[in-house]
Amino acid sequence: MFDPAPEYPYPDAHRPDEAPAPHALLGPVLGLLGTWRGRGRGEYPTLAGDFTYAQEVTFSHDGRPFLHYETRAWLLDADDAPLRPSARESGWWRLQPDGRVEALITQPTGIAEILVGRADGTTVDLATHEVALAPTAKEVNATRRRYTLADDGTLTFVHDLAAVGQPLQHHLSAQLRRQV
Template sequence: MEGAGGYPSAAPAPPPLHPAIAPLFFLLGKWRGQGEGGFPTINSFAYAEELLFSHSGKPVIAYNQKTWKLASGEPMHAESGYWRPKADGSIEVVIAQSTGLVEVQKGSYDAENKIIMLQSELVGNASKVKEITRAFKVVNDELSYVVQMATNITSLQPHLKALLRKV
């Protein structure tokens, strides 16, 4: 049945899960929590965060992230992209950040232990950032991650870490 403007009047049923993303089914959904960041060249900070991993029935997971200041709720950062897991345990990821920076990452996943490790192949449109790694892990329905970064004046160092729960 159609509603106004030819759009369906009821939400469509979710598409079937593509077999290629089935090993990362544990990521799908909305996650919220808090994190902290820092780097030798900036002051430390705390933030709240929401991650959304979704799918459209294709062999790719859509990724959306946003953060905001804990005290004021003021927006801080946002990024989005796509994760393409492969049957051999490898994964390809592209992420565009609100700062204009773009990451092309490759890595691996361990579906049994719910771990994803990513390493930048390319960091585009970044005058200072040279390398980014991301490590995600789900334990007892909590998603934790650590982001490390290297710049033109620093080696690879911790930058962000957070703990989120599925909502």
């Protein structure tokens, strides 16, 4: 007789004081744990104009030396009402000794990125190591992502993009607040 497995016994923690205890290597990114929500503005020279959007970002861990990262964005109209779903990403941020970070991030648009960079407790700065594209994905060559934690519980996010023949330049900036 088939015996199904019980519920997954190792739930993720979304706060530093929640079990399981965070791995020591997560020290430089502990301030990111949890769910963040806010608004941003985007642009790119190939687009007709700039746009405003809302974004939700979640970081969690299961006691091992990596973060689970997930984000969903949606475009806003001039009255701040939802216009349509936009970018989604998920992945893994692997913490190394000395605050080095290796991030693996995938998108439903056929883009898979490996980024490398550093975390120092208040900022995380990641730049492309390699991009892999599904056969029908748009051409993306590189990104740079900077996350900065301010004292008042605000997380700012700046995203530069080299894609569709354009050099690396600003695509997105957002300000997010931690959700309780």
